[in-house]
Amino acid sequence: MSQKNACFLVIGNEVLSGRTKDANTQVLAKALNERGIRLLEVRVIPDIEDHIIRTVRECKASFDIVFTSGGIGPTHDDITTQCIAKAMGVPLILDEPSSKALEEHLGKERFNKACQKMAYLPQGATPIENKVSIAPGFSIENVHVMAGVPSIFAYMVSWLVPQLEAGVPLSSKSWHAPGLKEGQFADDLEALQHQFPSIDIGSYPYQLPDGVKGVALVAKGYDAQVVNDAAHTLHDLIVAYGQKPISGDPV
Amino acid sequence: MSQKNACFLVIGNEVLSGRTKDANTQVLAKALNERGIRLLEVRVIPDIEDHIIRTVRECKASFDIVFTSGGIGPTHDDITTQCIAKAMGVPLILDEPSSKALEEHLGKERFNKACQKMAYLPQGATPIENKVSIAPGFSIENVHVMAGVPSIFAYMVSWLVPQLEAGVPLSSKSWHAPGLKEGQFADDLEALQHQFPSIDIGSYPYQLPDGVKGVALVAKGYDAQVVNDAAHTLHDLIVAYGQKPISGDPV
Known part of the structure; x- marks a missing residue:
């Protein structure tokens, strides 16, 4: 397709x-x-x-x-x-x-x-x-x-x-963590992007209405299996930086 | 300017x-x-x-x-x-x-x-x-x-x-009315646009979360006096169609 x-x-x-x-x-x-x-x-x-x-x-x-x-x-x-x-x-x-x-x-x-x-x-x-x-x-x-x-x-x-003519659907998985800061893990994240070159790894800082700040990490691409594997690694990266990963995007 | x-x-x-x-x-x-x-x-x-x-x-x-x-x-x-x-x-x-x-x-x-x-x-x-x-x-x-x-x-x-270098600020005035329908007054509104050619007259249908539908009429331009005059006429147009104009945009 x-x-x-x-x-x-x-x-x-x-x-x-x-x-x-x-x-x-x-x-x-x-x-x-x-x-x-x-x-x-x-x-x-x-x-x-x-x-x-x-x-x-x-x-x-x-x-x-x-x-x-x-x-x-x-x-x-x-x-x-x-x-x-x-x-x-x-x-x-x-x-x-x-x-x-x-x-x-x-x-x-x-x-x-x-x-x-x-x-x-x-x-x-x-x-x-x-x-x-x-x-x-x-x-x-x-x-x-x-x-x-x-x-x-x-x-x-x-x-x-x-x-409309269908193509391959976009798969997306995210993990977020309050307290996580972008600058800390940027190098590891870049290495991870190189490990999964066929998909996009994104990093999105957020601030909730109650003032809590954190970062959401997103794996997105057209191969659902690779997206799943990358998301698993994103989860482990958050744990490695001492934070508790929460599935999905912050609401 | x-x-x-x-x-x-x-x-x-x-x-x-x-x-x-x-x-x-x-x-x-x-x-x-x-x-x-x-x-x-x-x-x-x-x-x-x-x-x-x-x-x-x-x-x-x-x-x-x-x-x-x-x-x-x-x-x-x-x-x-x-x-x-x-x-x-x-x-x-x-x-x-x-x-x-x-x-x-x-x-x-x-x-x-x-x-x-x-x-x-x-x-x-x-x-x-x-x-x-x-x-x-x-x-x-x-x-x-x-x-x-x-x-x-x-x-x-x-x-x-x-x-940044300042220009003439944009003036804007709106009236809205629940129950008003765009199709009713489109000709009058076009005539009104011709009456005030130096500004923009816009018509925006809306639906509030409680289901109430209406239309907001907006006068916008760089001559505040003309915008005021046009907004006054928009108010009267809404009255002429049997509705009660409310100042500003619907919230």
Whole structure:
């Protein structure tokens, strides 16, 4: 099985202004890990036409798969769909099934011009199902366009990702220990990375809300057996430095 | 006063794997808003040398200012500093004051080779103060390199950003209303955007943990008076649609 890579474009001023925190990256990342697709980059970009078009063109050429979130609602600042159409050089076409489903869901009176906009998709696109609020996302070439509202985004990911070609799933095992300090064991950890060159060994200092500090050690890779073996060695390394290893990540 | 733009590079596999959520973007965005610097893009990239070097070179040319977080600790997976040096084509040089401060902080025994690594900075860089754990960040050309640990990142931002050239601060006012639906008022909102072309009018659907859904309307721009006037009109728009406007964003 080959390992595809992916880029996720978070489209919207609200993350860049600090108004909201992006919650969608983690949802997508976990779904992609399970499906064996590697999330290699995330870009947060503003609701500016040139910026969106340039980024989509660049990323669809540089990565196997591109996912986007945000900007497909009914208001004037929702410009993602028209930008994707421009980036691909195709017109927007009414998707009849989406239009009917939306009209049925909203009722004739509420299905005004602004809401009808959500049933127009770039020519050649196929809809991504949205059981939450009916207005679809869409896939065109290697680009998958989804809503920014977290509950809708999560639904679309759960519908879409299992349909994508599967690769080898990412395995990950961690041990953490309060009181452990990164500087102490850095040399041993580097030796351990050399011992297991096919996987990634990571070291992540943390501080819990109650002030307790420690380090989490993570083994991650596409061979579950090697990840298990490395995690066992990480456990023993923590013991060797006089701390008590706790399975998993600190919560 | 001119308005500088900025790009923020979050360097680290842990966000891309879904292991952790990025908490630093919001901290930086808010500090930059106050200082009148516009955060125009965020990229999350992995701990891969080529990927870091290519991104730093591209972003330092495309944006006025670049900030980075992550990868400046003592372990083998902390490769940001050496990648920045390579991107700039300069060697790493021991920064004597940082080395002394770190040795004093850690004590002679704990100041091993791995920890000494944190006192090496690219030639021509100036240190960014770190009162939390002493190991410095650094500025070189238009690139500011900071730690990924949120408490240290926040300290470095609070130390660095007030020293950067100030622009016009971003003003923002919002009203939200439970029960409001985006599709209803999209046309009126677009007309309102045309009425206030110098600022951004945004519409953000939300769902609270208790299930209550609504929409937040935001006016944002660099002329505080125009932002105030537009926010007043947003308030009246919500009233016109039979809902009760609540000041600020939903919490």
